Amino acid sequence: MMPSAPILVFDGTCTLCNRSIQWVYSKDQSERILFTSLQSQWAHDNIPSHLRNVNSVLFFDGIEWYTKSDAVLQLLHSLPRPWQSFYQLNILPVALRNAAYDLVARFRYNFFGKGYCALLPKDRIRPWQSFYQLNILPVALRNAAYDLIARFRYNFFGKGYCALLPKDRILD
Numbered sequence: 740m741m742p743s744a745p746i747l748v749f750d751g752t753c754t755l756c757n758r759s760i761q762w763v764y765s766k767d768q769s770e771r772i773l774f775t776s777l778q779s780q781w782a783h784d785n786i787p788s789h790l791r792n793v794n795s796v797l798f799f800d801g802i803e804w805y806t807k808s809d810a811v812l813q814l815l816h817s818l819p820r821p822w823q824s825f826y827q828l829n830i831l832p833v834a835l836r837n838a839a840y841d842l843v844a845r846f847r848y849n850f851f852g853k854g855y856c857a858l859l860p861k862d863r864i865r866p867w868q869s870f871y872q873l874n875i876l877p878v879a880l881r882n883a884a885y886d887l888i889a890r891f892r893y894n895f896f897g898k899g900y901c902a903l904l905p906k907d908r909i910l911d
Contacts, residue, residue, distance in 0.1 A: 796810045809829075
């Protein structure tokens with residue numbers, strides 16, 4: 740069954756997408772928006788088949804699915820002010836908006852990188868990770884620790900999730 744809450748579906752392998760999720764989460768004061776990656780089991784089971792292979796972020800407003808620039812504008816419209824104001828960009832022709840979206844989407848891996856690191860419920864964060872953020876270690880040691888964590892993150896956390904969000908906001 741589909742939740743009636745807004746749902747943001749994104750490319751879990753895209754660094755730009757993952758950072759955007761962090762930004763949306765920080766701006767969603769009503770805590771209504773749910774998040775899932777295109778690669779999740781939930782997406783596979785619930786997204787209409789004609790949208791599963793679309794190279795786009797997807798946004799479900801509780802009634803309808805949106806893709807590309809329409810998805811971004813609907814998402815911004817669901818956020819509080821001043822972000823709602825960007826919905827006014829819908830006066831631009833869809834073809835122009837989607838061309839800009841497609842340009843960013845085409846080069847997102849080149850500019851921002853690729854790596855599966857999206858949503859991780861806060862209850863799956865290991866306490867020792869907070870020590871890394873204290874900056875009490877020499878830079879070389881911190882970098883080595885970071886490389887080690889990055890290399891084995893799937894072993895520690897499982898595949899797929901690393902942005903800090905409450906478990907009730909993630910659709911697996």
